[in-house]
Amino acid sequence: MVSLLALLMTNWPGLVSAHAAKTCQWKKVTQTYTSIGRDGKATVKTKTVMVPYNCKEVDGGGDGDEAPTSEDDSGPSAEESAAALREAIAKYNALEKRHVECMGSSIVDPVTKMRVNAAGDPVNCGRLGLRPEPPKGLPKEYLNAIISERTPEEIAYSAAAQLALPEPVINIGPDPSWNRWNKAFVGYDYWIWVGGGTSVGPVSSQSGPATVSLRAEVTELSVSVDGATLSCTGPGTPYVRDRDVGRVSPDCGHVFETTGEKRLVAVAQWTVSWSTGGESGSFEFQRRGQMDTVVGELHAVNVDPPG
Incomplete structure (x- = not known):
């Protein structure tokens, strides 16, 4: 029987060669998963893992796709952060519009103390939280570009909606x-x-x-x-x-x-x-x-x- 050590020694050059065939950048990703406890109840949990991206083929040698270090652990790129912030702002703006319309078309029933529409059906206008904040470290040029996309009227409307x-x-x-x-x-x-x-x-x-x-x-x-x-x-x-x-x-x-x-x-x-x-x-x-x-x-x- 071939020993495990001999097998590893025989295939080690190939393993090193395959490992060195590409280099990758790494970033943190939050994953959501469901954990089933002993009592049979399902609990939604999250965990942070490192995943490779922007991988490139290289010509032999080198250290290959190195394990992430504190210097590589820079997270998403500025472009990805800016895109995520724009998406969050767009979702918030849609929520803000629905909230304002709901508050203007409903009342609090004096008997049930529930908010109802004109037909008397219960409605939930939700609560407006804070607007999405830019992530730390986002370069000023990206932040200024996002800010400049909002007109003074849009900025004022968001503030007025919070009154x-x-x-x-x-x-x-x-x-x-x-x-x-x-x-x-x-x-x-x-x-x-x-x-x-x-x-x-x-x-x-x-x-x-x-x-x-x-x-x-x-x-x-x-x-x-x-x-x-x-x-x-x-x-x-x-x-x-x-x-x-x-x-x-x-x-x-x-x-x-x-x-x-x-x-x-x-x-x-x-x-x-x-x-x-x-x-x-x-x-x-x-x-x-x-x-x-x-x-x-x-x-x-x-x-x-x-x-």
Whole structure:
């Protein structure tokens, strides 16, 4: 029987020759795999391995594709890092757009406390995290090229999308809770306005290397009630109990014509003004809110005087 040592000695020149036939660069790659535990449960894990790339054939001799050293362990090239960053930014921009659209077309149900769309179906608008950051060591020329691809308007939009714009809290006055029946009444002029915050800022936001100045305010309000839609300038004017008795709202009022349970749905139009890099502009965002009230009817009762 040929010993293992003899076999290795016989084939060693060939092994060295095959090993020396190419040289490769090495990089770290994160691999995902599933591990099955003794309890039968599957767990997704990751590990980092070194893989060769950019291999080249060589003419004999030399050290071949050397094992990676600390000098070779440079990871992906600058071009690969820049391409990965562009891909991450594109995915984030798509998520950002869906988030803004979802927040503008849904409301938090006052009963279930869940966010729902116009049809009443639950929706999940997600949460915007931080924008993708460039990897350490990415040369400035690559980073500057990626930054220059975004216009001041795009940079400002990303900063504006992060603003916590409150959803409108609808109020009507006179407040139905002020009377013993806890109702609104047919035939009375009711003032409608929104609270919960109608302005934000000015604030400064950092979007990458750019600083964006932002200011937001509710500039329009539309209220759907009784099958009609009221269009109001600004957030509406609050009703003051001792001052506005018998007066009509200057900008957003409604007269209930029928009794019953009423739902008011408000859409607040937020105008976000921005400036960055010597340029300025504005964006429009929407937030929705709703409230329910009961409308009754008062009747006059004639009472004969005594005697």
